[in-house]
Amino acid sequence: MSLRATHLDVEQLVEVIQCGRPGTGMPSHVRDPYKDGSCYGITKDTPDIEFPMQANAMLRNDEIAAVAEYVKTYLQGKGEPTFSECAEYWGENSQNCRDFKPSHQSSVKSDPDKVSK
Numbered sequence: 074m075s076l077r078a079t080h081l082d083v084e085q086l087v088e089v090i091q092c093g094r095p096g097t098g099m100p101s102h103v104r105d106p107y108k109d110g111s112c113y114g115i116t117k118d119t120p121d122i123e124f125p126m127q128a129n130a131m132l133r134n135d136e137i138a139a140v141a142e143y144v145k146t147y148l149q150g151k152g153e154p155t156f157s158e159c160a161e162y163w164g165e166n167s168q169n170c171r172d173f174k175p176s177h178q179s180s181v182k183s184d185p186d187k188v189s190k
């Protein structure tokens with residue numbers, strides 16, 4: 074799921090980034106997150122949970138808060154990325170932004186309904 078489509082509030086964004094997402098590839102960013110039930114009320118004794126892996130480079134709590142604010146401010150509810158957003162990061166002539174150009178006539182990969190069958 075794109076972070077642009079997430080409905081989580083900032084507190085929940087922080088929880089997901091700290092705790093990871095059980096059963097998915099979303100990694101955790103705190104040490105021993107499932108020790109005391111502070112993550113989703115789950116502990117290591119909770120049955121049938123596939124605990125997420127710990128991130129290789131863990132973010133500090135102030136960095137996690139900043140990332141959650143970034144998601145809320147710049148991504149959440151913003152719809153599909155635009156050419157200018159792409160160009161701001163990659164540069165106007167980057168091949169990475171080709172498909173975001175309004176004049177570009179290719180199928181839009183992120184919308185399966187528009188891909189020609």
Ligand code: HEM
Nearest residue numbers: 074076078079080081086089090094097098099100140144
């Ligand atoms: C700082 C970087 C990251 C942030 C801010 C972030 C944030 C999030 C958030 C907020 C969600 C929950 C979305 C929702 O349920 O509404 C999520 C889910 C997920 N993330 Fe991350 N994530 C990061 C890095 C990663 C990485 C490195 C991976 C994999 C290598 C990853 C894999 C996933 C997966 C598989 C899900 C579950 C998707 C789903 O339920 O559809 N994330 N992430």
